[in-house]
Amino acid sequence: MKLLVCLSKVPDTTTKITFAEEGKRFDENGVTFILNPYDEWYALVRALELKEAHGGTVTVIHVGPSANDAVIRKGLAIGADDAVRIDATQSSSLFIAKQISAFVEAEKGYDIIFTGKETINYNRSEVGAMIAEYLDQPFISFANHLEINGSTATLDREIDGGTEVVEVETPFVVSAAKGMAEQRIPNMKGIMMANKKPIKVVPPVPFDEIAVPVFYELPPAKSGVKLIDADNIEELVRLLHEEAKVI
Amino acid sequence: MVLLFAEVQQGNFKKTTLEAATYAAKTAELLGVASVAIVLGEAENAAELGLYGIQKVYQVRHDHLKNFDNQVGAIVLSAAAHQLEASVIVLSHTSNGKALAGRLAARWNAASISGATGLPTLKDGVLHVRKGMFSGKAIAEYALKSEHKVITVMGNALQPLQHGALASVETLSLEVPSPKIKIKEVKRVEGIVPLPEAELVVSAGRGLKGPENWGIVEELASALGATTACSRPVADSHWRPHHEHVGQTGVAIRPNLYIAIGISGAIQHLAGVNNSKTIVVINKDADAPFFKAADYGIVGDLFEIVPKFTAAVKKLKA
Ligand SMILES: Cc1cc2nc3c(=O)[nH]c(=O)nc-3n(C[C@H](O)[C@H](O)[C@H](O)COP(=O)(O)OP(=O)(O)OC[C@H]3O[C@@H](n4cnc5c(N)ncnc54)[C@H](O)[C@@H]3O)c2cc1C
Numbered sequence: 001m002k003l004l005v006c007l008s009k010v011p012d013t014t015t016k017i018t019f020a021e022e023g024k025r026f027d028e029n030g031v032t033f034i035l036n037p038y039d040e041w042y043a044l045v046r047a048l049e050l051k052e053a054h055g056g057t058v059t060v061i062h063v064g065p066s067a068n069d070a071v072i073r074k075g076l077a078i079g080a081d082d083a084v085r086i087d088a089t090q091s092s093s094l095f096i097a098k099q100i101s102a103f104v105e106a107e108k109g110y111d112i113i114f115t116g117k118e119t120i121n122y123n124r125s126e127v128g129a130m131i132a133e134y135l136d137q138p139f140i141s142f143a144n145h146l147e148i149n150g151s152t153a154t155l156d157r158e159i160d161g162g163t164e165v166v167e168v169e170t171p172f173v174v175s176a177a178k179g180m181a182e183q184r185i186p187n188m189k190g191i192m193m194a195n196k197k198p199i200k201v202v203p204p205v206p207f208d209e210i211a212v213p214v215f216y217e218l219p220p221a222k223s224g225v226k227l228i229d230a231d232n233i234e235e236l237v238r239l240l241h242e243e244a245k246v247i
Numbered sequence: 248m249v250l251l252f253a254e255v256q257q258g259n260f261k262k263t264t265l266e267a268a269t270y271a272a273k274t275a276e277l278l279g280v281a282s283v284a285i286v287l288g289e290a291e292n293a294a295e296l297g298l299y300g301i302q303k304v305y306q307v308r309h310d311h312l313k314n315f316d317n318q319v320g321a322i323v324l325s326a327a328a329h330q331l332e333a334s335v336i337v338l339s340h341t342s343n344g345k346a347l348a349g350r351l352a353a354r355w356n357a358a359s360i361s362g363a364t365g366l367p368t369l370k371d372g373v374l375h376v377r378k379g380m381f382s383g384k385a386i387a388e389y390a391l392k393s394e395h396k397v398i399t400v401m402g403n404a405l406q407p408l409q410h411g412a413l414a415s416v417e418t419l420s421l422e423v424p425s426p427k428i429k430i431k432e433v434k435r436v437e438g439i440v441p442l443p444e445a446e447l448v449v450s451a452g453r454g455l456k457g458p459e460n461w462g463i464v465e466e467l468a469s470a471l472g473a474t475t476a477c478s479r480p481v482a483d484s485h486w487r488p489h490h491e492h493v494g495q496t497g498v499a500i501r502p503n504l505y506i507a508i509g510i511s512g513a514i515q516h517l518a519g520v521n522n523s524k525t526i527v528v529i530n531k532d533a534d535a536p537f538f539k540a541a542d543y544g545i546v547g548d549l550f551e552i553v554p555k556f557t558a559a560v561k562k563l564k565a
């Protein structure tokens with residue numbers, strides 16, 4: 001089986017978010033970047049498990065500049081066979097999806113393309129759906145379980161208020177949610193091997209950005225907590241009813 | 248024209264659809280164009296979209312639309328958008344809405360916003376839309392510079408606003424291909440409002456000590472008519488089902504009221520809940536980080552406080 005896993009680079013979950021140049025750009029000063037948890041823990045690990053069970057290869061792909069090679073190496077250290085980096089700095093979902101689908105069309109033969117449920121910085125959940133559309137393939141979003149039998153896959157996916165069990169033939173695109181696999185910590189051997197594995201660098205196909213961020217800002221700060229005495233819960237209920245008007 | 252994808256769940260519109268309808272109507276008003284909706288399959292109350300400002304509803308009926316499929320949906324919706332000469336498609340930010348929006352943006356070469364948190368504005372003739380980023384820790388404003396635009400509306404970003412009359416409903420006949428994905432089974436959590444739609448949420452963490460103590464949490468939730476949620480370690484230890492896990496790796500919610508009981512307020516937990524309108528925190532540790540994100544707080548032992556809280560709610564409702 002030929003498997004492709006889309007990896008994105010995101011600020012660490014504990015990052016204090018600040019913006020520079022009057023909100024024109026995200027301030028990367030002192031920020032630690034990590035591999036997007038959904039891509040790493042669920043998408044990549046499930047792809048590796050499928051390869052271990054059924055044979056094949058796992059390639060990781062990333063759209064970004066060479067400064068992002070560290071997150072790609074992390075993917076290789078966890079066990080991917082090889083890596084592709086599309087050399088571009090643009091970050092709109094449509095741009096990224098266009099690049100990945102153009103690569104897949106040129107390369108051909110991927111049975112399953114994995115993405116994460118969402119990037120934890122952009123919170124879009126778009127890239128997977130867009131790749132699927134460009135490639136005219138089915139898209140199963142928010143899957144938390146994936147089994148494959150020959151060319152038929154059975155997946156559980158999260159829907160609003162429940163779970164859907166679906167069946168689909170390869171090739172398809174899937175976005176991985178919590179539950180699809182368990183996080184793997186790379187071992188020393190994996191980390192050593194990662195430095196020897198190839199990262200193929202591919203130039204981007206031309207594509208105009210049509211959704212551009214104009215500025216960023218922080219949400220208005222909370223005015224501060226109003227503490228209520230533990231012996232006076234009726235006061236809390238009154239405030240929720242009369243002041244906050246939520247009950 | 249602004250085209251609303253009016254998502255139907257089990258034959259009806261959920262609140263998220265009505266919010267998106269309001270959003271579509273307001274966007275149309277801003278642009279000075281008509282607002283119409285498209286319904287795939289059957290909806291009992293299609294004409295009611297008019298109450299939220301939608302001027303006309305088009306219904307597409309076909310055997311292939313019995314279950315929602317994003318690939319089929321994108322083909323049908325973009326054909327409809329083309330036929331009706333729409334410039335903006337508005338969807339709700341639901342599981343299916345997100346997948347459909349991504350596909351539509353690619354198919355229609357549209358600038359897209361996934362999870363708009365407020366109504367759009369016009370600046371120099373360009374549509375600007377805001378969305379949350381970093382799991383609600385920041386807001387970004389985007390300029391949508393293309394002819395076509397796709398926007399999904401974050402749940403609870405605005406309230407459904409009734410101001411119109413029933414809309415006329417017309418059938419639209421379009422070619423509908425057969426879905427490539429087969430739906431084998433749908434398991435729904437019965438009897439309660441699912442977390443993403445819940446307006447009131449009572450959530451508990453490791454402070455509860457064990458699954459056997461959840462009775463007091465459930466009693467408070469039932470007194471309020473709230474849905475229950477939990478922190479991640481609680482779901483990971485199987486004290487509570489996984490669909491209750493909120494936070495960065497779980498469900499992200501924005502209810503009107505979020506009550507956090509025995510939860511420390513780690514940043515990854517807050518990421519999923521800090522957009523709640525009102526937050527109440529109950530924790531015995533006055534230095535718990537959650538108090539910084541709270542509107543109301545009680546410092547004390549949850550095992551004493553929660554039953555009293557339930558009694559006070561019952562008294563209010565009586
Ligand atoms: C990448 C990543 C992603 C994560 N994603 C999530 C996520 O999506 N959701 C999530 O929740 N967590 C997530 N976590 C875990 C998170 O960091 C915290 O570990 C977790 O939220 C802590 O859960 P808790 O508050 O229930 O438990 P604890 O941190 O153990 O807090 C228990 C609290 O209960 C209070 N308490 C104890 N007894 C009482 C009592 N009798 N009365 C009153 N108060 C009492 C304590 O003072 C304490 O504040 C993630 C972590 C990482 C690294």
Ligand SMILES: Nc1ncnc2c1ncn2[C@@H]1O[C@H](COP(=O)(O)O)[C@@H](O)[C@H]1O
Pocket residue numbers: 005006007008009036038039061062063064093096114115116117118119122123124125126127128
């Ligand atoms: N720059 C990128 N390169 C490769 N894959 C990406 C990139 N950005 C996003 N993805 C993939 O698309 C998924 C969804 O991203 P998003 O639509 O931004 O929420 C991520 O979990 C990744 O798997």
